[in-house]
Amino acid sequence: MPASVDAAPPEQRIVEAAAVLPEIGGVTGWAGLRWAGGAWFSGRDASGSPAEVELATCYEDVRSQPGFVVRQERLPPAELVDHDGLRMTLPVRSLFFCLRHARTLAEAVTMADLAAFSDLVSTAEAWEYALAHPGWTGVPQARAALLLSDENSWSPPETSLRLLWTLGAGLLGPLTNCPVFDLHGRHIGTPDVLDPESGTAGEYDGKLHLHGRQRAQDERRADRFRDHGLEPVVVTAADLAQPDLVVRRILAARSRALARGSSARSWTVEAPSWWRPTRTVEQRRRLVLEGGGHLLRHRRRAA
Template sequence: MLEAVVLLPNLGAITGWAAYAWVGAKWFAGMGEGRPVTLATYGHKLVARPGLAISAERMPPQERCWVDGLPITNPARSIAFEMRYAADVREAVRWLDLAMASDQVSTAEAAAYVATLNGWTGVGMAREAIGLADENVWSPTEVDLRLLWRIDLGRTALVCNRPVFDLEGRHIGTPDVLDLEAGLVGEYDGKLHLEGKRRAVDIQREGLFRAAGLEYVTMVSRDLQDPSGFLRRTLEARSRAHRTPVADRRWTIDPPRWWTPTHTVEQRRALTAVERNRFLGNRAMGG
């Protein structure tokens, strides 16, 4: 990025994934590995070269800012660029979900910006992605899991990392993805989950979810390449879940009065530094 910036015209800026990586947004440096850094050149003609791509699309001055000496486009424009030029809608959702996980942009802010881009390349896919997004993902694989349920199985009542409580207000656990209609927990188990101590915790959590009347299905790394087995296990779990009447459920996502909710960008932005460290520290364990 530092090598690229010397090529920028006076009104240019770095955009896309690289702008998020520059401000330290989690996941973006890794997701951008092997991808070019895109320079928004505001109509100036520069020639792309290895590692660099050029975007000459219109850019009002207010969409450009300086962070630690580097000109970048603002969060809404930066993520809209990646959404519009994504390979498909799943990739577009992944970019947006992870941008919102950094609290750099919200669903409403992304939607408001995309609404100004009528006729721009990929704007239709960006709008579709906004409708599929969630502001509370903790890892890229959670996005993949949720979209398998949302797109492949047509499930709509899905939430990510929403704390689940028993009917006395005790916290049972916080599942990666929860199907509210079916009462089904979806969890991704990566390499971290195979370690002895973590595995024991996972088994205990599964037992607590099941005791509260929730069904449970696990996704593993092999399912990322071929999700057919995971989708089959999901349908089987949903079938079992429907045997439990809604009236007999012993769980809720409505928090007790003393709980501090953090499942939206707005809620997290309102936290103090001390509160962020206290309430969001577990997000480092996501995925």
């Protein structure tokens, strides 16, 4: 890929690729989701290199060029929409493309989680589309990804941690970003993942969590968790590169939590009446319609 393409921001690359679209065609895949407002769709692949912009068309009169790839597929005009000056496929179709063409199942699950993070596509909407298109290439992977997806993951590393919890450690799927309260209804904290049976709280700490004020805040929160009978297990980016190590730490923390027993607990996941739930795409969309969008501002600060 030319150096100029490599250096260009994703929005510029999307606009340049969209310039060649035929009458029936649209930006799709990660680029379609990015243009629709997907905060985590950075346009970079796992190695950090620019990902090609994907274009969907039902004609053969447009060819792939450096920086973008053209996919000729069935494309009803009803699945195209104009958004901020560009024609793109509906977000649910863009996500379906991502799920089918992802290099790994874990990557596909991450794509589904990230589309839900920005409330672009709910799991139910993705399932409805997948079931309506059973014969397309990659559909088995798309369905497998949706079975493992979660609408309340807040970042790709959190999804990786959850998959190590389930596929790696063989445990039931944990609750994601579930607020935890003391027995008087005060908010203790919101761990990235939580096993409510044992009280094991998994936390992913990125670069911002390793130093200074954020590190001190994290330590205080971990102390609160322990004081109320939760067992924190903290994972970093370096840890995720050693999945077997992470699995062992998860299982060890869970064993400690189970050995402590429920009598040491002074926490609950039962939210007080004043708490506004935001665990699902539907709940968050309703909150925005009701004027509570400011409660979701953290979702606009993705990388």
